[in-house]
Amino acid sequence: MNYDATTGTTLARQIARGERSAIEVLEDTLGCIAATDGRVNAFTSKTVARARAEAAAVDVRRMHGEVLPALAGVPFAVKNLFDISGEVTLAGSIVNKGHEPAKEDAFLVQRMRAAGAVLVGALNMDEYAYGFTTENSHYGPCHNPHDLTRIAGGSSGGSGAAVAAGQVPITLGSDTNGSIRVPASLCGVWGLKPTFGRLSRRGSYPFVHSIDHLGPLADSVGSLALAYDAMQSPDPLDPGCHAVAIEPTAAALQKGVQGLRIGVLGGYFHDNATAPARAAVKAAAKVLGAMDEVKWPDAALGRAAAFIISASEGGTLHLDDLRARAQDFEPLSVDRFISGALQPAAWYLQAQRFRRLYRDKVNALFEQWDVLLAPATPVSAPVIGTEWLDINGQQQPCRPSMGLLTQPVSFAGCPVVAAPFWPEGTGGLPIGVQIITAPWREDLALRAAMVLQTVGVSHLKTPAL
Amino acid sequence: MTDAQTLAYVQASAIALRLPLDTAQAQRVAVHMQRTAALAQLLDDLHLPPELEKAQIYVPKTHLPLESST
Numbered sequence: 001m002n003y004d005a006t007t008g009t010t011l012a013r014q015i016a017r018g019e020r021s022a023i024e025v026l027e028d029t030l031g032c033i034a035a036t037d038g039r040v041n042a043f044t045s046k047t048v049a050r051a052r053a054e055a056a057a058v059d060v061r062r063m064h065g066e067v068l069p070a071l072a073g074v075p076f077a078v079k080n081l082f083d084i085s086g087e088v089t090l091a092g093s094i095v096n097k098g099h100e101p102a103k104e105d106a107f108l109v110q111r112m113r114a115a116g117a118v119l120v121g122a123l124n125m126d127e128y129a130y131g132f133t134t135e136n137s138h139y140g141p142c143h144n145p146h147d148l149t150r151i152a153g154g155s156s157g158g159s160g161a162a163v164a165a166g167q168v169p170i171t172l173g174s175d176t177n178g179s180i181r182v183p184a185s186l187c188g189v190w191g192l193k194p195t196f197g198r199l200s201r202r203g204s205y206p207f208v209h210s211i212d213h214l215g216p217l218a219d220s221v222g223s224l225a226l227a228y229d230a231m232q233s234p235d236p237l238d239p240g241c242h243a244v245a246i247e248p249t250a251a252a253l254q255k256g257v258q259g260l261r262i263g264v265l266g267g268y269f270h271d272n273a274t275a276p277a278r279a280a281v282k283a284a285a286k287v288l289g290a291m292d293e294v295k296w297p298d299a300a301l302g303r304a305a306a307f308i309i310s311a312s313e314g315g316t317l318h319l320d321d322l323r324a325r326a327q328d329f330e331p332l333s334v335d336r337f338i339s340g341a342l343q344p345a346a347w348y349l350q351a352q353r354f355r356r357l358y359r360d361k362v363n364a365l366f367e368q369w370d371v372l373l374a375p376a377t378p379v380s381a382p383v384i385g386t387e388w389l390d391i392n393g394q395q396q397p398c399r400p401s402m403g404l405l406t407q408p409v410s411f412a413g414c415p416v417v418a419a420p421f422w423p424e425g426t427g428g429l430p431i432g433v434q435i436i437t438a439p440w441r442e443d444l445a446l447r448a449a450m451v452l453q454t455v456g457v458s459h460l461k462t463p464a465l
Numbered sequence: 466m467t468d469a470q471t472l473a474y475v476q477a478s479a480i481a482l483r484l485p486l487d488t489a490q491a492q493r494v495a496v497h498m499q500r501t502a503a504l505a506q507l508l509d510d511l512h513l514p515p516e517l518e519k520a521q522i523y524v525p526k527t528h529l530p531l532e533s534s535t
Contacts, residue, residue, distance in 0.1 A: 304504035339497035347505040352519035
C-alpha cells in the first residue's frame with residue numbers, strides 16, 4: 001500500500017464518492033493480508049465472511065443515496081482481546097481457547113461498525129497483554145514489517161505491524177503501560193492512547209483494571225482522529241469509563257499549535273533514551289517550537305508504582321488458572337504473573353496511595369504546559385529474542401525496559417499520541433515520539449501531531465515486504 | 466531481602482495461596498520478586514501522609530439525573 005495515496009481517510013472519501021466500492025477496497029485488503037502475513041504474523045484470525053457482508057452493506061447504502069458515516073467501508077482489525085461476536089476472545093493465550101465464543105462485539109467494535117468500518121480480523125499480542133514484544137510462544141512472534149528479524153513491540157504488536165505492513169489503515173489496541181505506544185514506535189505508525197476513562201473497555205479482556213486503556217493505531221493523523229471520534233461515548237456499564245460527553249477532534253485537526261506552551265521532558269526521559277530516540281524528539285521539538293526542558297514529577301516512582309500494580313492485579317486476575325494449569329501459560333511471562341500474585345498487599349496499597357499524589361503533581365504540571373514531548377521507546381526495535389539492552393552504558397532487561405518511557409505517563413492517565421520518526425543511527429528503523437497533554441485534551445495532542453505530519457517530519461514508510 | 470529470603474517468601478506465600486511451585490519455578494519467580502522488591506522500596510521510602518487515600522474507581526452506584534430514573 002502506498003501511504004501517500006491510500007490512507008484510511010482517503011479510502012473513506014473515495015468510497016463515499018463512489019470512486020471505489022467498499023467490496024473492492026476489502027478485496028484489496030484481503031489480498032494484501034494474504035500476500036504479507038505469512039512473514040509478518042500480525043493476524044491470528046480473519047473474519048472474511050463478516051467483512052464481505054459489512055462491505056456489501058456499505059455499497060448498498062451508497063447506491064440508495066444514503067449519506068455514509070465517517071468510516072464507511074474502511075477496513076480495520078482488532079487486537080485479539082476485543083470481543084468479536086461468535087469468536088473466542090483469546091487474549092493471546094491458549095488457556096482462553098476453552099472459553100465460550102463472545103455473544104456480541106466489544107463496545108468499541110460496535111462503535112466502529114456503527115461508523116461504517118469493516119472488521120477483517122483479530123491480531124497477535126503478548127499473552128494477556130503482559131509484555132512489550134509480542135514474542136508469543138503459542139501463536140508465533142509478530143515480525144516487524146521494516147525488518148522481519150525484529151520485534152513489532154507489544155503488547156499490541158499485531159496492531160502496529162498490520163498498519164505498518166499496509167494490511168489495514170486502522171487497528172485497535174490496548175495500552176496499560178505502553179502497549180499502543182511501544183508498537184507504534186517500533187513499527188513506525190501513529191498511535192493514540194486516550195485519557196484513562198475516555199473510551200469504554202466493555203467487551204475487552206482485561207489485564208490491569210486500574211490502568212487499562214483502549215485506543216487506535218493508524219496510518220495517518222486523520223485516520224487516527226476519525227477512529228477515535230467514532231469510538232467516543234459515555235458508557236455507564238464500564239466502571240472505568242469516566243467520559244460524560246463526546247468531544248470530537250477531527251474537525252479541528254488543522255488548528256495548529258500557535259499559542260500552545262510546548263516543552264520537552266528531560267531528566268528521566270532523557271536519561272533512559274538512546275541518542276536516536278533523543279534525536280527523534282529534537283526533530284519534533286524543532287517543528288513545534290519547543291525550546292524548554294521540563295521535569296516530569298516523580299517519573300521513576302510512577303513507573304515503579306505502575307509496575308507493582310500491574311503485576312499484582314494481573315497476577316491475581318489469573319490466579320485460578322495459575323494454580324491449575326500454569327504450564328499452559330506463556331513461558332516468557334508466567335513467572336512474572338506468579339510473582340505478581342504473591343506480592344505483599346502493602347506494596348500494592350502503597351502504590352495506589354502514591355498514585356493519587358502523583359496525579360495531583362502531574363495535573364499541576366499541565367497548569368504550566370499544554371503539550372510535552374518525550375521518546376516513546378528508549379531504542380528502535382531489537383532483534384527477536386533479545387534479552388538485554390544497552391541503554392547509555394547500562395545493561396537493562398530488554399522486555400520490561402521497552403516500557404520505561406511510557407509507563408510513567410499512562411500511570412497518570414494522560415492522553416498521548418505516538419508519532420512515527422525515522423532518526424539517524426537506527427539502520428532505517430523508526431522510533432516514536434510521545435505527544436503528551438493534560439487529561440481530556442486529546443484534541444491538543446492530535447493538533448500537534450497534525451503539524452508534524454503536515455510539515456512532513458513524521459510519517460509512515462512503505463516496508464519492502 | 467536476600468536471595469534466600471526472597472525464595473523463602475515466594476515458597477511460603479505460594480503455599481498460602483495454594484499455588485503449587487516446584488523449586489526451579491520458585492527460583493525463577495523469586496528473581497522477579499527481587500526486582501519488584503527494589504521498586505517497592507522506592508515507594509516505601511516515601512512516608513505518605515495518613516490521610517492520603519488510594520486512587521480508586523469504586524463508586525457505590527452510577528449517578529443518574531433524577532428525571533431519567535423516574
